[in-house]
Amino acid sequence: MAENIILEDLTVSFGNGNVVNHISTVFQSGYITGLLGESGSGKSVLGMSVIGLLPSNAKQSGRILFGNRNLLALTQKQLRGIRGKRIGLIPQNPADSLNPARRIGPQMTEAVRVNIKKKKEAKKKANLLLQTFGFLDSAPILRNYSFQLSGGMKQRVLSAMGLACDPEWVIADEPTKGLDAALRGQVCSLLNEISRKKGKSMLIITHDLMLAEKSCQWLMVLYQGRIMEEGNTEEVLHHPLHPYTEGLLSAQPSHGMHSIPYAASKKGGNSGCEFSDRCPKASKICCEADPPVIVLNGHRKVRCHYAAGSPASE
Numbered sequence: 001m002a003e004n005i006i007l008e009d010l011t012v013s014f015g016n017g018n019v020v021n022h023i024s025t026v027f028q029s030g031y032i033t034g035l036l037g038e039s040g041s042g043k044s045v046l047g048m049s050v051i052g053l054l055p056s057n058a059k060q061s062g063r064i065l066f067g068n069r070n071l072l073a074l075t076q077k078q079l080r081g082i083r084g085k086r087i088g089l090i091p092q093n094p095a096d097s098l099n100p101a102r103r104i105g106p107q108m109t110e111a112v113r114v115n116i117k118k119k120k121e122a123k124k125k126a127n128l129l130l131q132t133f134g135f136l137d138s139a140p141i142l143r144n145y146s147f148q149l150s151g152g153m154k155q156r157v158l159s160a161m162g163l164a165c166d167p168e169w170v171i172a173d174e175p176t177k178g179l180d181a182a183l184r185g186q187v188c189s190l191l192n193e194i195s196r197k198k199g200k201s202m203l204i205i206t207h208d209l210m211l212a213e214k215s216c217q218w219l220m221v222l223y224q225g226r227i228m229e230e231g232n233t234e235e236v237l238h239h240p241l242h243p244y245t246e247g248l249l250s251a252q253p254s255h256g257m258h259s260i261p262y263a264a265s266k267k268g269g270n271s272g273c274e275f276s277d278r279c280p281k282a283s284k285i286c287c288e289a290d291p292p293v294i295v296l297n298g299h300r301k302v303r304c305h306y307a308a309g310s311p312a313s314e
């Protein structure tokens, strides 16, 4: 049975300030969870932390539980037994993730052969995977170098590689970035199909609200390394409860692109809500006290003093 990924007080820093700041949450198996948030909010760092791919200067604390193991306590060797095999990655930069000096074929077969040793079978599997990702005739693709492929093709090749070992979990970092509308639609349907037909659990990191709406069942909204709000996709996108989520949604082209105001100065110290200096609703308490996580209807979580009406102390 697929297992949940549970974050307990996960914190990541590169020296100055936490880019993932004391996050505790659960990524539910069997579902597609979306991570939303502005650029720099910590989405990729969170995803790479789960798959054990942060650079060595990253300081991590807390726990990432997967089954009966804490991924943060594993050795690199133990992590290699999980990465790709149980948790696959569809990386953010297709251009940087393929070796430009090698043809696609051997790179693809290598990814598959981690699990399938026989060369002939591995080739068959590579072909099948590429077909799943829309390459009806995979032979010419396998002979190509990455520079001969368009951005969308590279993204699809990497998506196929991410699934090479049939992992039960897939982390996809901006899988639709840089794609035109038609390809974005295609990637969206593919991810849905993989999750539904193959029963895969996924974490999708994205700015693409169309992808979030069409693919994710659950959404988490990140701001400065904290989860400000989480809930069912429909609830979060159509009835946001955190002022930051409201700002993020109204900044979309379809909503007239009203930008969230930038703070004149960064909030100093550790007290108060991270968003208070940009929040149109902020009052004294927001600048002074860390907001509690308020749970609504038994499942929806919001980190805002005003999530359930007025704060207790007012």
Ligand SMILES: Nc1ncnc2c1ncn2[C@@H]1O[C@H](COP(=O)(O)OP(=O)(O)OP(=O)(O)O)[C@@H](O)[C@H]1O
Binding pocket: 014, 019, 037, 038, 039, 040, 041, 042, 043, 044, 045, 046, 055, 207
């Ligand atoms: N290797 C690193 N060394 C130092 N700082 C880093 C490193 N990687 C990320 N950061 C910092 O961590 C913060 C979060 O970065 P992250 O890439 O997770 O953002 P993101 O939400 O994924 O943004 P985007 O939507 O642009 O991909 C940023 O301030 C970034 O500068």
Ligand code: NI
Binding pocket: 043, 044, 045, 092, 173, 205
């Ligand atoms: Ni990112």
